[in-house]
Amino acid sequence: MAKITAARWVELSSSVATKEALFKTVDFALRDVFKxxxxxxxxRRKGSAAEPSHTxxxxxxxxxxxxxxxxxxxxxxxx
Numbered sequence: 001m002a003k004i005t006a007a008r009w010v011e012l013s014s015s016v017a018t019k020e021a022l023f024k025t026v027d028f029a030l031r032d033v034f035k036x037x038x039x040x041x042x043x044r045r046k047g048s049a050a051e052p053s054h055t056x057x058x059x060x061x062x063x064x065x066x067x068x069x070x071x072x073x074x075x076x077x078x079x
Contacts, residue, residue, distance in 0.1 A: 004012075006029075011021035034040045 007018070007022040007025040010016065010025050011018055014021070016024070
């Protein structure tokens, strides 16, 4: 039996173009996810101008790697 993706199923069952079927499938899935997401619903109820109730942790700035003395060429050999 051939494997049919959700977007392909939408395309075949509703006779829409491939791109439109993919868009409709993703749009439906995201609407369903957001409808069930508690944090999203809380944020919407408080108003979109309000800050989200949780903020992601700040990541430290990347540091430049230090060169290890073991990575230096042996004495007498030009790099």
